[in-house]
Amino acid sequence: EAEVAQSPRYKITEKSQAVAFWCDPISGHATLYWYRQILGQGPELLVQFQDESVVDDSQLPKDRFSAERLKGVDSTLKIQPAELGDSAMYLCASSLAPGQGHEQYFGPGTRLTVT
Amino acid sequence: DAKTTQPPSMDCAEGRAANLPCNHSTISGNEYVYWYRQIHSQGPQYIIHGLKNNETNEMASLIITEDRKSSTLILPHATLRDTAVYYCIVSKGFGNEKLTFGTGTRLTIIP
Numbered sequence: 701e702a703e704v705a706q707s708p709r710y711k712i713t714e715k716s717q718a719v720a721f722w723c724d725p726i727s728g729h730a731t732l733y734w735y736r737q738i739l740g741q742g743p744e745l746l747v748q749f750q751d752e753s754v755v756d757d758s759q760l761p762k763d764r765f766s767a768e769r770l771k772g773v774d775s776t777l778k779i780q781p782a783e784l785g786d787s788a789m790y791l792c793a794s795s796l797a798p799g800q801g802h803e804q805y806f807g808p809g810t811r812l813t814v815t
Numbered sequence: 816d817a818k819t820t821q822p823p824s825m826d827c828a829e830g831r832a833a834n835l836p837c838n839h840s841t842i843s844g845n846e847y848v849y850w851y852r853q854i855h856s857q858g859p860q861y862i863i864h865g866l867k868n869n870e871t872n873e874m875a876s877l878i879i880t881e882d883r884k885s886s887t888l889i890l891p892h893a894t895l896r897d898t899a900v901y902y903c904i905v906s907k908g909f910g911n912e913k914l915t916f917g918t919g920t921r922l923t924i925i926p
Contacts, residue, residue, distance in 0.1 A: 704858075733913070742902060742916025743859065756913060791858050802847070802908055806858030 702726040704807035706792050712813045718780035721810045725774070725794030732769055733804065734777050735791040743791055749775065750798075782814045819903045824921040833890040835920050837903030840884040847908040848879060850888045852899040853919070859902065862888065866908075898924045 705724040713719045725732050730751055735743035746765065748756040751772040760767065764783070769775040779786055789811050793804040820838040827833040839848065850862040863870055863877045865886070870877045876889040890897055902919040906912045 740918075742918055743914070744916070745913040748913060793858070802849070802864050803861040804859075804914060806860065809856075809858050811856075 704792055704794055704805050706790075706807040706810055708810055709808060710811050710813075712815065713782050715784055715814050716781040718778065719782050719812065720776055720778045721790050721792075721812075723775045723777070723792030723807060725792070726805055728796070729794035729805070730772070730797040731795045732775050733793040733795075734767055734775070735793065737789040737791060737809070739788070743789075746777070779812075782812075784814050787812055787814045819905055819917055821901075821903050821917065821920045823918065824923070826923050826925055827890075827893045829895060829924050829926050830892055833893040833897065833922060833924070835888040835890075835901050835903075835922065836885065837888070838885045839903070839905045842883050842905050845907060846905045848877065848883075848886050849904045849906055849908075849914065850875070850877065851902045851904065851914070851916075852897075853902070854896075854899040859916075862901075864908070893922075893924045895924050895926065898922060 707722050711719055732749040734746045736746050737743040746760045747767045749769045752769050765779055767777045789809045791806055791809045793806045795804045847864050847866050849864040851859040852862055853859045863872055863875050865877045865879050879886045900919040900921050902916050904914050
């Protein structure tokens with residue numbers, strides 16, 4: 701069964717350093733999402749892509765976070781500089797194009813610890 | 816998106832049916848009810864969704880009240896592997912609408 705791949709699974713970084721996460725969605729999935737999940741809370745959407753275009757980044761802290769999906773396939777989420785409050789699980793999800801399905805498929809996540 | 820209310824935690828004996836309630840009193844006519852679950856340290860997993868009618872798949876059943884203001888997720892024969900946080904989400908659907916997660920219900924299956 702096809703899965704969403706994410707790497708790394710775990711990342712420890714010092715504050716003020718740069719960090720990047722990678723996501724490879726299920727083949728053929730046009731929509732890609734990045735969520736952040738703070739311990740004890742539900743995931744919160746950071747950014748949503750339709751192919752290579754951003755359709756929602758209203759909750760992305762744009763002063764330090766950036767996301768790209770250059771060829772409309774895999775995606776990278778970057779934080780620079782990292783802050784202590786960025787410690788969280790970063791989840792990537794993908795889904796079919798609008799109108800083609802209901803389900804979002806989530807990857808295993810990257811757990812970030814900022815020290 | 817309409818907001819949902821779920822109990823923070825529930826226990827269920829192994830082998831029994833687990834019934835997880837959700838209130839969504841402000842749901843609009845074109846919004847679906849989705850259920851996802853998250854097993855510890857994993858990404859969320861889709862379970863089931865519905866609009867008006869009751870739905871059943873290999874994982875669970877979804878019962879939506881006639882006024883659509885509440886719903887119940889039923890796991891018919893709970894196993895230890897069903898221990899997870901269960902999220903009830905209301906969204907316009909088709910997978911391209913962002914999911915607004917609350918804090919969910921932590922379901923513990925007791926041997």
